[in-house]
Amino acid sequence: MVLRSKHRRGIMIMEVYKNPNSKKVRGSHVLEVSCAYCKCFIANYQKVGESNLVKMYNNRIIDGSIDFSQYHGAIFCPNCEERIATRYVTKMDKKEAYRLVPSAYNKKKV
Ligand SMILES: [Zn+2]
Numbered sequence: 001m002v003l004r005s006k007h008r009r010g011i012m013i014m015e016v017y018k019n020p021n022s023k024k025v026r027g028s029h030v031l032e033v034s035c036a037y038c039k040c041f042i043a044n045y046q047k048v049g050e051s052n053l054v055k056m057y058n059n060r061i062i063d064g065s066i067d068f069s070q071y072h073g074a075i076f077c078p079n080c081e082e083r084i085a086t087r088y089v090t091k092m093d094k095k096e097a098y099r100l101v102p103s104a105y106n107k108k109k110v
Contacts, residue, residue, distance in 0.1 A: 014041065014078065019061045019068040022046075030062065030110040033084075036103060040079035041065050044110060053107055056085065058096040071096060 028046035031053060035042055043064030045056050061068050065078045075085040075098055084105055085098035 014065050016041075016063050016065060017067045017069070018063045019058070021059045021068065022062050023059050025060055028060070031107045032110050033100075034106045034108075035077040035080060035082060035084060036106050037082045038077060038080040039106070040077050042075070042077065042084055042105065043068070053100060053105075054102075055088075055090070055097045055099050057090075058098070074098075 025046040025048060028048045031045045031047045033042045033045055033053070033056070034040060041064075043056065043066070044062040045053070046060040046062060047053060058068060058071070066072065066075055071087060073087055074083050075087075076083055082104055083101055085100045088097060088099050089095065090097050
């Protein structure tokens with residue numbers, strides 16, 4: 001799928017990658033995560049509960065402008081290259097996740 005979005009540097013054409021590791025999460029809602037600096041789409045994420053979004057589990061990411069079939073040391077905005085999140089493994093359940101930089105992203109309910 002290709003997404004076209006209006007952008008300060010003109011019309012941007014961006015590839016959207018399905019995450020093959022994505023699993024449907026019951027009782028979750030979808031948040032669209034975007035870059036706080038340039039508003040570029042980053043990912044659609046299945047969030048459980050109403051708590052703050054601090055991390056994204058790899059297998060709850062539905063799709064994104066980054067290829068999540070591979071693990072990245074960090075997530076950078078594909079447009080402005082600001083760092084959005086850093087990879088880590090959760091202490092409790094040893095899952096692959098990305099810890100979001102609080103000031104680097106916006107979210108909205110889809
Ligand atoms: Zn950006």
